[in-house]
Amino acid sequence: MREYTIKSTRKGKDYIWGTLYYSDKTSKFRIKFRCPSDEMRKDKPPAMIHRFMTNGRMKLDSELSSLWVSDRIIPKDRQNIADILRENNLSTYREIDMLELCMGRCTLDDIYLTREK
Numbered sequence: 001m002r003e004y005t006i007k008s009t010r011k012g013k014d015y016i017w018g019t020l021y022y023s024d025k026t027s028k029f030r031i032k033f034r035c036p037s038d039e040m041r042k043d044k045p046p047a048m049i050h051r052f053m054t055n056g057r058m059k060l061d062s063e064l065s066s067l068w069v070s071d072r073i074i075p076k077d078r079q080n081i082a083d084i085l086r087e088n089n090l091s092t093y094r095e096i097d098m099l100e101l102c103m104g105r106c107t108l109d110d111i112y113l114t115r116e117k
Helices: 038-043 047-054 062-070 081-087 095-102
Strands: 002-010 013-023 028-033 111-115
Touching: 013 038, 028 047, 028 062, 062 095
Parallel strands: none
Antiparallel strands: 002 013, 002 111, 013 028
């Protein structure tokens, strides 16, 4: 089981929003959000996380977690995906490999991941 901390840096402060889990056995993701502190609520969570938290979802099943991940990675049908794979010494496309290439960073927000296990 791989484990990643979901983080962001806002206004010079580091926030931990939750944990992303990945099972190498099943190739499935799972997300568990932390209950935000008053300070975190005041600074407002990134939109994608805020949407789940305001609906009371602190744990996401594998389907919703995969959707969250797919928004953060290079898509499988990208025009030059073969070049990207080759440049990164990858023989096949796997979501987890794409996620680790950019450590969860994307243009949607300031979230990034750090691998814990």
